[in-house]
Structure formats: structure tokens, C-alpha cells
Amino acid sequence: MEENNQLTETKENGQTRAFRARWIVPISRPPIQDGIIIINQDKILEVDQVENARREASETIDLGNSVIFPGFVNVHTHLDQISPPSKPADYYSYLRYIRDFNREVEPTTKIDAVKQNIENIHRFGTVALTDFTTDGASFEPLLASPLFARIFYEITGFKNIDATLIFRKYQNMIKEEIVNKRVTKHLAPSSPWALSQNLLKEIGISERHIAVHMNMTEDENTFFLSGSGKIKQFLLSIEDFDYGWKIPGMNAVRYFFDYHFYAKHNILVHMNHADESDIELLKTFSAKVNICVCPRVSRDLNLGRPPISMFLEKGVNVCLGTEGLSGVSDLDIRKEIGICVDEFGLSPEIAVKCATLNGAYAIGFHKEVGSLELGKTAKCCVLDMNGEKSNDPYELIAKSVKPVAWLNEIGSYI
Template structure:
């Protein structure tokens, strides 16, 4: 006889359970059991109720899904939210953001800005995010303290940045941080050459060598605008993606962020190399950078994930809202109402993001053995009725204010809309104080 399994730490009994894998499935009258931070049971409610559990939570009107994965952002830039709106990308960067960063960004800025971003993301149902910003060691400490999961991409540029005077120094810091955190259960270090136009061939080759040696991901803004592609053709005689291919950077470890410009040759390179694309529709819309052809990529077999980008160009870190925008935009761009349906949109915001970061065996779907990264959406409100397809309702009729609970690795970070580890009033007060300093209003 097999000995009885140890009691579950927690049994959740929602109205709907959407595992994401297998695709398109909605389980009704099912339970999900968590033990030691992992999913230990998924099955019919009557079976679930026979199991011993330290805690049982009835969740009527609630849809359980994998925690959302925000595959691209600059967390600490939440302190620049709304600073330079309604401007094109290069004007926004060169005349506003880069000077503000040079003046204000230090370890304290990154600490407070990352905390603000983490709290906003937890409240929006995000359990894992990718961050690419200065002082990555500080950001990783904030992630560690928060209980969240993250990929921290080390920013690498040809010119001095806050915290690193040269690309070599940034790479060296990245290698050190990678070593320090390689056994961390929730943090992965990646390398983040900023963009093809800010990193030379020589430095890109260094990144490739290090990433191969450490088996680390490469996270990079690529083909964000038509101007970037044009400039590369003039300077190198090739499109940025072709240049990255020549330098050996394409592959399953590459996360190409934005990709609003995709030729047939670009598409072939992405497919052959098995690179992932990170789609940031709202930032691209706001900066008028262009449209990533998501449906075309998806049908070709490219892994497409979704990201919010930073709060300075979005201006929120609302991945549920981002996913809705992605689904609507995909239809307009493809000229097809059936492009990127609700179930695929949710997959893009969960399992595809996990796959892009190399975390698909750990998170991104609700499967026995995976980490218990789970979000509970409350669909009992007036604006969600009546419910024919709860996933459609989630994507097209639900805002992030419906996020009720969030668990990462079985630990609850949001309980009935309240942060369990962070002080919301303190976070607001700190952000307001930064806003006054940056705008020059000393009171």
C-alpha cells in the first residue's frame, strides 16, 4: 500500500480553473491543492474535498489562472511615470529620459522605484516580471525581499550608465550577480544589451560569449521603430536582426523586445533560430513606434510573449490591460477578427512569457509539480455578467481591479486585494516625495 500523502498546505476551490496547458481548457467544479510551494493536486471538487488540507478556501465567482508574466519592463522607471508624455521615441529618450536618468538615478531611486513597480504588479496579478534597468543588484534585492519572481537583465551600453562606467564593467557586474544568484529559487539573471543602436559589434560579441558560457538569456530592444531599422541599413548595410544573426545572438535564449518591423527575411530568421518576441503594444502605440504583427508571428510558430515596458512610456504596469490591447490590436493588424483569441492571449501573458525566460518547466501553467504561481480573478461583479466564456470575460471585460489574490511559490503576496508584505501607504508617500524632488517642487 502507498502511504497517504502529507496534507495539503492549501486547497483552493474556485468556480473556474484555467490551466493554460492544455490549451483552451476551462475546468469547472475543480480544486487545486498546494504543498511545499508547488501544485500537488488538480482534480474534480468531490475528489479534492476528500483530501486532508491545513486550509481550504472556497472561491465562488473566481477564475484561477497561472500568475501573469510581464516579459519586459524597466521597474524603477515607475518614478518617471508621466514625466515626458506625447513624444516620439528618440525625442523622449534623448531630450527627456536620458537627462533625467543622468540626474536622478542612483541606488535609492532604483530601490524605491522597483518597490513601487513590484507592488503595482502584484496588485495587477503579475507573479513574474522581467526587469532591465540600472543598479540591477539593488533591483534583485528588492525582488528577493518581496517574494516575487523575476528575470533581471543587466543593462549594457557602449557609453557610461548609472552604476557602470563601461560595457565591460556592466558585463563583469552581471557575471558576478549571476554567480551570486544562480541557485536563487525566484531570480534569474540575464544580459541586456540595450539595443542594436547603442551597442557595438565588439560588445555584442562579448555578450554572446558570456551568455553561451553561463547559459543565460539575452534580452534586447530590437526593431522598435522603422527609423532604427533604416539607420542600421545605412550604417551596417543590414537590418538589426540580420546583424544580430551574423553576430550569433539569435537563438532560444534571445528575447527580442518590440519587433514592430518584420520583413519576410526577419520572420525566417526568428523561426529558424527559435528566438522569442516580446510584444509591448501600449508603449508602441503611445510612442507611435509601429505594430508588431503578432498573428503572423504566432502562425509561423514564433513564441510571442507580452510586456508592459516601463511606466514612463505606457504609463501603467497593467499586464491584463496590455493583453487586452494586444488581442484587439492583433485583430486590426491581421485584418481578422479571429486573430489572437482570448485563450491564446492569456497563454501569451503566462506560458509564452515563461518560455521566453526559460522558465516554462517551472511556471506559466497550472500543472501538478510546477511552482504554485497563481492568480485569482474575481468575475462576480456586475460588469462581468453574464458569463458564457470566463476567459473571454477575463480578457475583454475585466480590469486589474478584479485581481483578488496572488501566490508566488505558494506564498500569498496579495490577500483579498491587500498586499501581505508591503506597506501601500508608505510606498505612495515615497513615490510622491520623489515626484516633488524630480519636478522641483520642494514643500
């Protein structure tokens, strides 16, 4: 009865169109064979088997042997990056390349990179993302794009004496007369080791949504436990170490949460060196915590292997990101899905869910994207199944190298 009421109350403007396909994968419920999805403007009106459809459509398009599924959610990107001349040898070469790039690159080069990366990430089937930026270069291009996005202004500064000045600088950067619910701005700590305690506190107090690189390398735990190691040497090399800093004597995850640097909604990116005790600790806090893994960059830069199966077994909301072009060759989230299946043993169903609905929950756009449901966006993807060996729609999404098409752009509907 409730569903019938929803169907009756949904407003329709313009042309109502229906698309049939061999498979429809809503994510929020089991795949539908011989399915139909009915859309009006940019919203979904109905998803069901053809024989059960109750709505009338002004046009029905049969996509034949294909699968329809939600657009992907890339929970961690750096849209303003370009590919380096050569692959960074290690984590610290990677950090130095990014630091030098942000200091030396022309603003127009960054804007061009953002626009090209948005075009590519959309072509790969992404409907929503979070972007880490140092200066907001992605804001206006994302406003002009069809993507849903949270933009995190990535902050660094380990010296306590600089905290107030740095915080005010970034607060001024995110002030904007344009209010847009589809593209939002937030402050974010780059990594717990890269900011002073005062700066971390200011961000945690001011923000409801935080994303932070966490446990990317084992060196983070060494730094917080002993105050020594490669991270200290890196901070010294860039003249950003605070000699008044007191060693916490605990690992990175406990430091961030015991000192209350977290917000109401948190995305911990990477977590390559987290263990079960870290996850049990997170459960003791009322804050919402999501873990975003980026398998390709972790593998290619030898950063460590995130314990994805353990996260899932412990009930953590696990989602996927690509990182930026400084660490990976492209921003295709399906390559992260493929690694999760081939190298981490996840089922195609779980891996695809991590890249869709789990990601939507992580970034707070689950009412708009992540699954095919009444009222959500009609910006969903289509894959051709012809010539594919598998009849499993999840496996097709996870493994196919065919390009995706956007359902709402098929035919005359744009």
C-alpha cells in the same frame, strides 16, 4: 499510472488546502468547470474537477462564482522608472528622457521607484518578470519580493574602442555572492544600434540568456542598411558615434543574427517592423527565439504595429511586456492582453496564454510558473465573476477590470 506515481511522490509539509471555483484555467489544458485546486505550502498538488479529486485536504474553501488562473509573466519592464512630467513626444524624446533620468536621479529615488513598482506589478497579478536595469537597482528589492525574475543589465556603447572597458564594468556589476535561482542576473544589449560590434560579441559569448530591444522603429533598419537617418543623428548628439563603423547593408534582425550576436535563449522585444522574411531567417538558427510585444507603448509613442498574428502563424513563441513608466501609465499586463484582443484580433485564450505560459517559456521559468500543474507554484490568481456578463473564463481574465486576489494569501494561508 504516471500521474498516480507523481501524486504519491509529492512531498507534503504543513497544511494541505483545497480551493473550489466555478472555473479553473490551467492554460496547459482546457478550462475546468466546477474545478478544484489543492495546494501544500507554495506548491500545487492537484488540479481537476471536484468529482475527480483524489487527494484529501485539511481545509476546503469554496470560492464560488470565480475563476482561478496562473499569475501573469511580464516579459519586459523597467522597474526603476517613474512617470515623466509629460508624455514623450516621440521615440527620441523618450530616449533622451530615460538617459537624463538615469544620469540625474538619486540612487535612493530609484530604489523607492523599484519598490513601489514591484508592489504595483504584484498587485496587478504578476508572478514573474524580466527587468531592464542600468545599475542593478532592482536586484535586492526583487530578492525580497515573491516574484520570479531575470534582471538584464542594459548595456550601451557604440564606440569599439570603449567595448572592453564597458564590458568589464558590467561584468563586475553582476558578480554577486548571493546565488538565487528565483532572481538571476544577466548582461543584455539595449538595442543592436546602441552597441559596438565588439561589445555585442562579448555579451553574446558570455550569456545564455539575452533580451534586446529589436526593430522598435523603422529607423533601425534605415541605420543598418544605409548608415544614415535619425539613429545616426541621435548617436552623434550624445557623442557616441564611431566614425570607423562599417555599414552592414542589411536590416536589424539579419545584422544581429548573421553576425552571431545572439545567445542560446533570446527575447526580441518589440519587433514592430519585422516581416515574414525576418521570421524565416530566425528559423534557420538553432538558438531559441521568443518575441515579446509591448502593444501599449508601441501605440502610444507611434512606434509601429507589431505583426502579432503573423508571428503566431509562423509558430513563434509570442509573449507580452509593459515596458516602463516612461512609456506607459502603469505596469498592468492585463491592459496589454486587452489591446491584443481589441486591436489585434487575438482570441482571449491566445492573448492570456501569451501573458502566462508563453512568457514563462520565454524567460525560462516554465517549470515554476505559467500554468497550473503539479509541482508548480501555488502563487496563482483569483477573479470574482459575479456581475460579469460573459461565462468565458478567458474573456473574463482578458477584459475584467476587477482586481485580482492571490490564491495563496486567501484566508489564513500566507
